[in-house]
Amino acid sequence: MDIGTIVGLVSGAGLILSAILMGGSLGMFIDMPSVFIVIGGSLATGFIKFPMHDVFNTVKVMMKVFLFKAESEDKTINDMMNYAKIAKSEGLIALEKEKPDDEYAAKALQFLSDGIDEGLIEAMLKKDIKMMVDRHTVGKEFFSQLGLAAPAFGMIGTLVGLVQMLGNMSDPSSIGPSMAIALLTTLYGAIVANLVFLPIAFKLEYRSTEEKSIKNIILEATIGITRGIPPMVLEESLRIFLDPKKRVEISSGNKKD
């Protein structure tokens, strides 16, 4: 469970809300037509820009921002080192019995135990990472595009309001409130873009990078196994993926084994 995302959304919304309440009532900041034009308009461009199944897929993608938990890099390295030692002592065929939780690692082990050509294994595992990144990019890009569309529709709503206000200036006392309402769509557009759409797009990309990093460890370990690199050297090589401080811990932890 990703607490940071929730903390950020709640505290950001809370700050804006308290700024509103300190200066008056919340009522004057609520205008349903403005909500429709900003959120609805942004989603409408989403339907033009993306195929429908991608739009409906979004809810699932968004869940990832709240629920995703990347595999630990330490554990992945330890697991892969175990497989490397098994391959060294019992042969590649012995990897058939191993059942890693990670789908990607499972596929890598299966390729190894099937005795598929070394170059093909590398090509297929690399393509798998590339395809994953491509799929993630669609989800990330969807929210980026909403983040671009929302301020634009905010401006469109404000322009509509301004034109209406300027066309009916017979009652000077209504100018202020009319303009306040006109500005609300710009405000809505700025808030949903900067507090919701753009940060979610960023987090999705970050998550994708984390998943890719784990897969790169598995990929490199698998290539090392096919090339018969000595486990000591392979471990040294995989530990480079870790933050220097973590490397020491793992290193000493392994010595205890």
Place this chain on the structure above:
Amino acid sequence: MDIGTIVGLVSGAGLILSAILMGGSLGMFIDMPSVFIVIGGSLATGFIKFPMHDVFNTVKVMMKVFLFKAESEDKTINDMMNYAKIAKSEGLIALEKEKPDDEYAAKALQFLSDGIDEGLIEAMLKKDIKMMVDRHTVGKEFFSQLGLAAPAFGMIGTLVGLVQMLGNMSDPSSIGPSMAIALLTTLYGAIVANLVFLPIAFKLEYRSTEEKSIKNIILEATIGITRGIPPMVLEESLRIFLDPKKRVEISSGNKKD
């Protein structure tokens, strides 16, 4: 038929229209000179930026946004696997009898049955993809450039209106309505750019990516056939192009065969 594009355009336009009607009459939002300056000005820059045949080609390109339907990835993989099995059992020459609907696949099969050198086949098929992407880029870029020009001409129109208004301020009661009309070009520019031109440019690029993806499957299968990769391994390799969930379905579907 791409329903999403129509849903998006109609709902987006509907939202803006209802926002206008809720605040007054539609009449004050219609100003033909403003339409001419925004749409006409944007198209004028299109004529300067692109050769004339590209400009006239646009209507056909735009149809693609509404009508295009990418080949299914599953079907493409199944088709190519059939050709791979035929090549394995009956030799490359037997592919001559196969007539795929997809032009690109047809060309690949012809190269294979003609016995053209493996490296040349790969080079020609890759260049074919690159040329297609280049052609699509022109269409996409045309709408992107309109999407950049429309808000600029919106601003130009508003500046023209403001200068005229500021030069004749003898009648204070006319200031509001004059400014309302001046703002209309900015509003038009924002709407056509953000609801029409930019989303269409985005969809065209998305469609290009989908077509490229299908062609990459055909390309990889063809290379696999020339290299004599075992059908089992080739299928595994092609299935990586699919979304993991789809992979399982195809996999079990194939087992039934």
Place this chain on the structure above:
Amino acid sequence: MDIGTIVGLVSGAGLILSAILMGGSLGMFIDMPSVFIVIGGSLATGFIKFPMHDVFNTVKVMMKVFLFKAESEDKTINDMMNYAKIAKSEGLIALEKEKPDDEYAAKALQFLSDGIDEGLIEAMLKKDIKMMVDRHTVGKEFFSQLGLAAPAFGMIGTLVGLVQMLGNMSDPSSIGPSMAIALLTTLYGAIVANLVFLPIAFKLEYRSTEEKSIKNIILEATIGITRGIPPMVLEESLRIFLDPKKRVEISSGNKKD
């Protein structure tokens, strides 16, 4: 002669002009100091950014936008196929007698007939394309930079006018006209950037791409000749450079031969 560029410039200017005339007289939109600050200021930055010979070279480069006519791809392919057949039947030395109009093709044939090493020919022809693109980039970049500078100097002029107006507000009736004049530089900057400088920069890049495309056909044909690729296969390979619809025409045209 590139009619599109002239159509675009004339119609774009005409649209803005008619918008001005519909709302009043042209007189209030003409202010020579504003012209000087926008055009002069942009050119001044051009002198700082580029060496003087590049600045003076601009007039010639701009002519290209109006006069340039790219060689037809069909004709280039047919010409190169002729040379390939001559090389096949009479040897590379026979190409010495051929005198193509295109300088680049002429150079390629000369390299072939001089018997220069295959790798060197490819390296030299590729460098020639790269140098041409670099030269074109300077011209294109010059207009892009003017397109960036013009709105900035438009804003500078408007700020100068605003400061002067705000410092002398004793006569309220002069505020409107003063501000109208101040806004003119912003209007000029927006027009020359969006209707002239940026579209010309875009067209120059487009022309460069077209020329590069023709040169790539010649390059690939030349490499094919040095490698002794069979004319049938070479033609197939070159035809990939064409739009699929054109490919058919050429293909059937060749059958008539």
Place this chain on the structure above:
Amino acid sequence: MDIGTIVGLVSGAGLILSAILMGGSLGMFIDMPSVFIVIGGSLATGFIKFPMHDVFNTVKVMMKVFLFKAESEDKTINDMMNYAKIAKSEGLIALEKEKPDDEYAAKALQFLSDGIDEGLIEAMLKKDIKMMVDRHTVGKEFFSQLGLAAPAFGMIGTLVGLVQMLGNMSDPSSIGPSMAIALLTTLYGAIVANLVFLPIAFKLEYRSTEEKSIKNIILEATIGITRGIPPMVLEESLRIFLDPKKRVEISSGNKKD
């Protein structure tokens, strides 16, 4: 200790402060809710965009901007040349006794003395640099994102203030002060983004480049040692990393040895 960063921050803040004091009292520029919405809102998006441990890691990263001191390039080259001479005269195994302060150099020497395969050493050392750059990029990106969010939240705060002001225009004398307060969030956003967040992000990237440069010297020296390049040539090659003026000094300094 990086004096430049402190000089820049203090003098930048001092300039803004003196501009404020020259025009009146500081009091009217202090508004705590505005501080909360700009700083708090920016940090809130930081929590959504980055995992929590990255957010908390920031303080440590920021210290780097003030305390970091890159190893001197001259000294690194001299050190590596010493190791190269030892390797030449006593063999790679003799490097085991050397204990460089720099962790990366220490690892390189260990790889050399362990007799690990030349290609693997290069691959591991390069990956180490890449991983360092990736880690630094997170820190740099965190401040870049704050620098993007701060002006956005400044605008959101100003819009909130404007809507409140426009909704209550009964007392004309309060319009000015209300608008002044509304503008404060925009001012805060502009200051923290342009004087603090963006410059710190830039400096972090600059520091990363300096560290990478030192590591590249060590990498190239190590590769040179594995390939047995003569020390004279290796030194010539490493000196290219230096500014031409420094090269001369080192060169003459070495002659004294």
Place this chain on the structure above:
Amino acid sequence: MDIGTIVGLVSGAGLILSAILMGGSLGMFIDMPSVFIVIGGSLATGFIKFPMHDVFNTVKVMMKVFLFKAESEDKTINDMMNYAKIAKSEGLIALEKEKPDDEYAAKALQFLSDGIDEGLIEAMLKKDIKMMVDRHTVGKEFFSQLGLAAPAFGMIGTLVGLVQMLGNMSDPSSIGPSMAIALLTTLYGAIVANLVFLPIAFKLEYRSTEEKSIKNIILEATIGITRGIPPMVLEESLRIFLDPKKRVEISSGNKKD
């Protein structure tokens, strides 16, 4: 001496000055606090972003914009062709006696006469170019960053002035002049960014490209000499670096030799 830079700066400043003088006195456009906040603030961020020695190095870098004169490409080609002919007739060792003015060419000749391995020569000469480009990039980036900071500090100064004006609106007649002064920082920021900082950054990059181009000619000639390419072919290859029109001149000039 680069006259263009001076012509551009003087004429640009003159245009703005004359626009000011035509509309009133220069006095109202001079405000020292505004100068301090824009120039001082921009420099302050420069101190945060760059190490101090880079900041102080700037004056020297800026001189380059006014004084730099790139070596002529024609002369460089002729010089290198002479060395190539000497190497051909008398052997590489004979190059020891040649003393080119250009440091880079001198180094290349020394490598050649020292008999260093061909691959190493290429690697070292390429790295030398890369390091030069990196050093130039710092200078260019410094002015680019000032060009980004100046308008930001202009806006900060204007916001400070606006807040002060809005807080003291008791005297309506002072509103205009106060706002005029507030706008001055925005004007200053726009002028120094668009007329000074950004054009200088652009010219520095342009100069770097020119230097790189000369070095690439020397690099290619040196590689050609190590590979023993016939002088005739080498000259043909180097002449591709020239503008087609110049090529002819050199070509005919050489025939006279």
